[in-house]
Amino acid sequence: MADTLLAVDGLTRVFDVSAPWLNRVLExxxxxxLRAVDDVSFSITAGQTVSLVGESGCGKSTVxxxxxxxxAPSAGEIRLIRPDxxxxxxFQDPYASLNPRWRVRSIVAEPIRTLGLRSDEAxxxxxxxxLLGIVGLGASDGxxxxxxxxxxxxxxxxxxxxxxxxxxxxxxDEPTSALDVSVQAQILNLMKKLxxxxxxxxxxxxxxxxxxxxxxxxxxVMYLGRIVEEAPVETLFRRPLHxxxxxxxxxxxxLEAPRRDRTPMGGEVPSPIDPPKGCTFHPxxxxxxxxxxxxxxxxxxxxxxxxxxxxxxEEGRHK
Amino acid sequence: MTQPVLSVRxxxxxxxxxxxxxxxxxxxxxxxxxxxxxxxxxxxGAGKSxxxxxxxxxxxxPGRIAAGEVRLAGARIDNxxxxxxxxxxxxxxxAIFQDPLTSLNPVLSIGxxxxxTIRVHTRCDRRTAREQAVAALTxxxxxxxxxxxxxxxxxxxxxxxxRVVIALALCANPKLVIADEPTTALDVSIQAQITALLxxxxxEHGTAVMLITHDMGxxxxxxxxxxxxxxxxxxxVGPVLDVIREPRHPYTRGLMGSIPSLRSRVDELVQIDxxxxxxxxMPPGCAFHPxxxxxxxxxxxxxPDPHPVGTGAVACWLEQGGVNGG
Ligand SMILES: Nc1ncnc2c1ncn2[C@@H]1O[C@H](COP(=O)(O)OP(=O)(O)OP(=O)(O)O)[C@@H](O)[C@H]1O
Ligand SMILES: Nc1ncnc2c1ncn2[C@@H]1O[C@H](COP(=O)(O)OP(=O)(O)OP(=O)(O)O)[C@@H](O)[C@H]1O
Ligand code: SF4
Ligand SMILES: [Mg+2]
Ligand SMILES: [Mg+2]
Numbered sequence: 101m102a103d104t105l106l107a108v109d110g111l112t113r114v115f116d117v118s119a120p121w122l123n124r125v126l127e128x129x130x131x132x133x134l135r136a137v138d139d140v141s142f143s144i145t146a147g148q149t150v151s152l153v154g155e156s157g158c159g160k161s162t163v164x165x166x167x168x169x170x171x172a173p174s175a176g177e178i179r180l181i182r183p184d185x186x187x188x189x190x191f192q193d194p195y196a197s198l199n200p201r202w203r204v205r206s207i208v209a210e211p212i213r214t215l216g217l218r219s220d221e222a223x224x225x226x227x228x229x230x231l232l233g234i235v236g237l238g239a240s241d242g243x244x245x246x247x248x249x250x251x252x253x254x255x256x257x258x259x260x261x262x263x264x265x266x267x268x269x270x271x272x273d274e275p276t277s278a279l280d281v282s283v284q285a286q287i288l289n290l291m292k293k294l295x296x297x298x299x300x301x302x303x304x305x306x307x308x309x310x311x312x313x314x315x316x317x318x319x320x321v322m323y324l325g326r327i328v329e330e331a332p333v334e335t336l337f338r339r340p341l342h343x344x345x346x347x348x349x350x351x352x353x354x355l356e357a358p359r360r361d362r363t364p365m366g367g368e369v370p371s372p373i374d375p376p377k378g379c380t381f382h383p384x385x386x387x388x389x390x391x392x393x394x395x396x397x398x399x400x401x402x403x404x405x406x407x408x409x410x411x412x413x414e415e416g417r418h419k
Numbered sequence: 420m421t422q423p424v425l426s427v428r429x430x431x432x433x434x435x436x437x438x439x440x441x442x443x444x445x446x447x448x449x450x451x452x453x454x455x456x457x458x459x460x461x462x463x464g465a466g467k468s469x470x471x472x473x474x475x476x477x478x479x480x481p482g483r484i485a486a487g488e489v490r491l492a493g494a495r496i497d498n499x500x501x502x503x504x505x506x507x508x509x510x511x512x513x514a515i516f517q518d519p520l521t522s523l524n525p526v527l528s529i530g531x532x533x534x535x536t537i538r539v540h541t542r543c544d545r546r547t548a549r550e551q552a553v554a555a556l557t558x559x560x561x562x563x564x565x566x567x568x569x570x571x572x573x574x575x576x577x578x579x580x581x582r583v584v585i586a587l588a589l590c591a592n593p594k595l596v597i598a599d600e601p602t603t604a605l606d607v608s609i610q611a612q613i614t615a616l617l618x619x620x621x622x623e624h625g626t627a628v629m630l631i632t633h634d635m636g637x638x639x640x641x642x643x644x645x646x647x648x649x650x651x652x653x654x655x656v657g658p659v660l661d662v663i664r665e666p667r668h669p670y671t672r673g674l675m676g677s678i679p680s681l682r683s684r685v686d687e688l689v690q691i692d693x694x695x696x697x698x699x700x701m702p703p704g705c706a707f708h709p710x711x712x713x714x715x716x717x718x719x720x721x722x723p724d725p726h727p728v729g730t731g732a733v734a735c736w737l738e739q740g741g742v743n744g745g
Contacts, residue, residue, distance in 0.1 A: 155606040155607065155608065156606050250694045251463070252694060253694070280462035280463050280633060281462075281633070281635070281674065281677050281678050282462055282673065282674055282677045282691045283462070284677070285676075285677035285678075285679075285688035285689065285690050285691075286692070288679070288688060289687050289688055289690055292686070292687070307606070307607070309607075309681065310636075310678065310679040310680060310681045311679055313679060313680070313681060313684065314679035314680075314684060314685075314688070333684075337681070347608065348608075349681075351608050351610075351611045352607050352636065352681065353611075353634075353636030353637055353639055353640040354636065354639075354681050354682075355635055355636055355663060355675075355678060355680075355681075356680060356681070356682055357682075358639035358640045358659075358660070358663075360640055360641075362611065362615065362640065363615065364608070364611035364612045364615050365608065365611075367608070368576055368578055368579075368606075368608070369606070
């Protein structure tokens with residue numbers, strides 16, 4: 101497809117989490133490998149938002165870091181529409197990613213200088229003022245330091261800095277998870293406005309399903325390093341097929357229809373170091389069969405739209 | 420009417436600093452009945468934890484209760500000395516915090532911690548205490564409790580640790596539990612298990628719970644009533660479903676509108692512009708007036724106090740004679 105900005109194919113990342121070599125030898129312990137991301141494939145259309153969602157440790161951030169090149173893949177590949185595609189990342193903790201000793205103006209100007217996007221100081225200054233305006237800050241805010249701002253304002257600063265390199269593609273790893281809901285609303289509204297006006301493409305990462313529903317065109321649900329279901333946002337929320345997607349949607353408190361008598365489902369995410377055989381979700385799955393305990397389900401096309409990896413769905417046992 | 424387990428009246432928490440006194444909690448009054456869960460919500464810095472810490476008598480100096488009263492089952496506890504407070508904490512008030520590791524001793528097995536707590540409060544022998552500890556772990560859903568009781572905190576997952584903390588907080592059968600963001604660090608599936616557990620234990624034992632969280636969804640499914648805090652003050656209090664369906668304070672309305680829906684999609688979320696005022700720049704009148712879409716001249720001059728409206732109470736001039744009068 102001509103408008104596929106980025107395609108990820110068979111992406112895998114393994115971390116060596118073994119004890120130090122000497123301990124291993126002395127204590128006779130084997131090498132331990134952790135497959136944080138396991139055979140993940142997806143693509144993103146220009147101007148769209150694809151979200152990765154799932155519980156802590158399922159590999160969302162690792163995918164994000166692989167996509168922007170902060171980790172090298174152990175296997176698989178990442179194809180960009182053009183080798184010079186400009187991409188940037190926005191992190192969860194806006195404070196940690198801003199240099200506390202620099203004024204905001206210098207922080208935002210840095211990518212402009214590094215990339216040589218403006219030639220003289222006056223033009224750089226004008227561009228920084230423009231960027232601060234775009235994210236809803238005033239030009240006078242440029243003379244302050246990061247600690248003088250609230251969490252939401254700091255996230256605006258990191259967005260302004262990300263925009264300074266004129267990216268087409270932004271990878272946003274939990275950009276609002278550290279913020280209050282009222283501040284989150286400001287940031288989400290801003291991100292949507294930037295997408296409309298600048299045609300940005302987002303890979304959006306969140307564990308919050310209501311946020312994901314609000315921002316996404318396509319949603320991929322991850323469990324223990326793998327995508328278990330992927331579909332256009334409305335399809336996924338109206339007709340979730342994978343038992344894990346259903347569990348997630350069933351478990352989140354719903355403000356509009358709170359279920360005060362719920363009996364929560366048991367179980368926890370197993371360790372990624374020694375994941376269950378077959379379908380890794382089978383110990384928690386109400387539909388698990390003998391086949392699920394041995395054979396790993398592959399991602400296959402859903403009948404309507406998207407993909408799902410579940411034997412019960414394939415066998416029609418999920419209805 | 421039954422006597423409330425917790426009764427807070429006009430609580431004021433101050434932090435004296437070199438540049439003046441900061442008021443972190445200002446004129447807060449609330450009651451919690453036996454078996455009732457009161458949710459406390461509000462954005463970061465609104466004074467939720469300070470309210471809980473003041474009740475527990477755990478304010479870090481120089482922070483102090485500068486005015487008001489805290490009563491537990493009718494008796495004042497805000498004026499107790501440290502020995503008296505220690506007796507009340509643990510036996511009559513249990514505490515659960517966001518990070519279970521802060522409440523657990525890493526070098527003691529969880530069994531030793533439970534047994535010690537139970538013996539301090541009930542003065543029974545070790546064997547009886549251990550039996551009670553196993554029962555407490557069973558009650559919070561720890562599988563194989565007779566084996567797990569000898570394990571150390573690091574051998575449990577985050578969700579399991581929080582269950583152990585709940586067992587620890589409840590093993591002395593306290594009248595009141597203060598739970599400050601007990602599920603914030605946990606995944607949704609674990610969060611649902613923990614809140615269901617809290618709810619069940621509270622109903623079974625008639626424990627009163629103050630559930631502090633910024634997550635409105637958790638409040639909606641767990642709390643009986645909710646108190647919305649803004650800038651150290653109560654903006655609105657009422658039965659949880661009434662407040663969610665028909666928020667009356669402009670801040671609560673904005674807060675509800677800013678939460679993305681699971682059922683439908685809007686182009687733009689309701690946005691409350693600006694941010695909560697800092698403690699050293701508290702505006703006169705209603706603390707929310709600089710951000711309020713409904714504010715009138717009275718709001719900048721006079722401070723509204725919570726006033727009974729419908730099933731709850733609201734601190735807003737809109738509900739008390741209009742924003743222009745006064
Ligand atoms: N550098 C690393 N070395 C070893 N293990 C790692 C490393 N980075 C991540 N992991 C492990 O890989 C798995 C996936 O981690 P990742 O941070 O991608 O999860 P996540 O989905 O972003 O979780 P969260 O919602 O908690 O941010 C986890 O088990 C994590 O402990
Ligand atoms: N030691 C201190 N000195 C001065 N001010 C303090 C101190 N500790 C807390 N505060 C202030 O008291 C106010 C209330 O803080 P509190 O911790 O109760 O907020 P909260 O509602 O629990 O927020 P969060 O959701 O972030 O936990 C904040 O403005 C905070 O900055
Ligand atoms: S009192 Fe006035 S400013 Fe405060 S919330 Fe009500 S209308 Fe808004
Ligand atoms: Mg992450
Ligand atoms: Mg707090």
